[in-house]
Amino acid sequence: MSLMENKIIEVKKVVKTYKTGDTTITALTETTESFDLGKVTLIMGPSGSGKTTLLSMIGCVIYPTSGAVFFDGEEVSKYSEKQLAGVRLHKIGFIFQQFNLIEPLTALENVMQPLLLMGVSKSEALERSKIALEKVGLGNRFKNLPKKLSGGQKQRVAIARALVTNPQIVLCDEPTASLDSKSAVMVMEELKGLAADGKAVIIVSHDLRLRKYADRIIYVEEGVVSNTISNEDDYK
Ligand SMILES: Nc1ncnc2c1ncn2[C@@H]1O[C@H](COP(=O)(O)OP(=O)(O)O)[C@@H](O)[C@H]1O
Ligand SMILES: [Mg+2]
Incomplete structure (x- = not known):
């Protein structure tokens, strides 16, 4: 496949500023990047550097202040809030540091939510959710409430929930930050496998240990994206 066919997301000259009272914070300066299917992209940088801001624009969670976001060549940054919610639901799986599971619901019910x-x-929804949980090694945990699961198990429920809709894009914000190193390795192996299956996996983290899982690393510092490094030489 050519590079063109792999490109699923493009941000073109995006800028994000926040106004609070008299001051304007530039969370992200003008950035142009594209993200490929079949690759793990790691977005690294210190706290407050603009990583979540970049990920949120990629994930159609916030609009850029200027510039444009393209999905499969379609300019989604001009969509309405409602249309964007549809893009998020159908095309993107989100995985967060804090898992964001619904506490009164079982593992299986949590995974079913996006399908419902x-x-x-x-x-x-029931059948597909069971399969999704089995895939992450939680076939024996359907009925467990989140509070009965370890951190690593909770994150794998969150992964099953993110994947049950079969999204092309998986976005993760500090997915291993609340995990012990053994669970972190399992989660990263899982994410690596998703890229091998052809999905675009984009991970925000300040954990340097995650670098070995990345096909490509983007650094963000004080709102400036730089030093794009590829671990591979296949960008021909
Ligand atoms: N909703 C917001 N309102 C005001 N400032 C924000 C908002 N979100 C982020 N910021 C600011 O933008 C900068 C980048 O934040 P963020 O993207 O969350 O960084 P990171 O994820 O790298 O820690 C920070 O200075 C942060 O305080
Ligand atoms: Mg962040």
């Missing part, structure tokens, strides 16, 4: 939101029937 999409209007999938309950019986189909």
Whole structure:
């Protein structure tokens, strides 16, 4: 496949500023980047540097102050809030540091949520969610509430929930920050496998240990994206 065919997300000259009272904070200065299917991209940088801001624009969570975001060549940054919610639900899986599981729901019910939101029937949602949990090694945890699961297990439920809709893009914000190193390795292996299956996996982290899992690393410092490094020489 050519580079063109792999490119799933492009941000073009995006800038994000926040106004609070009299002051304007530039969270991200003008940035142009693209992200490929089949690759793990790691976005690294110190706290407050603009990593989550960049990820949130890629994930159609916030609009850029200027510039444009393209999904599959389609300019999504001019979509309405409602249309963007649809893009998020259908095309993107999100995985966060704090797992964001719904506490009163079982592991299985948590995984079913995005499918039910999409209007999938309950019986189909049940079947697909069981398969998704089995894939992350939690086939024996369907009925557990989040509080009965370890950190690593909770993050794997969150991964199953992110993947049950079969999104092309998986976005992770500090996915291993709340995990012990053994669980972190399992989660990273899982994410690496998703890229091998052809998904675009984009991970924000300040954990240097994650570098070995990346096909490409982007550094962000004080809102400036730089030093884009590829671990591979296949960008021909
Ligand atoms: N909603 C917001 N309102 C005001 N300032 C914000 C908001 N979100 C982020 N910022 C500021 O933008 C900068 C970058 O934040 P962020 O992208 O969260 O950094 P990181 O994820 O690298 O820690 C920080 O200075 C932060 O305080
Ligand atoms: Mg952040």
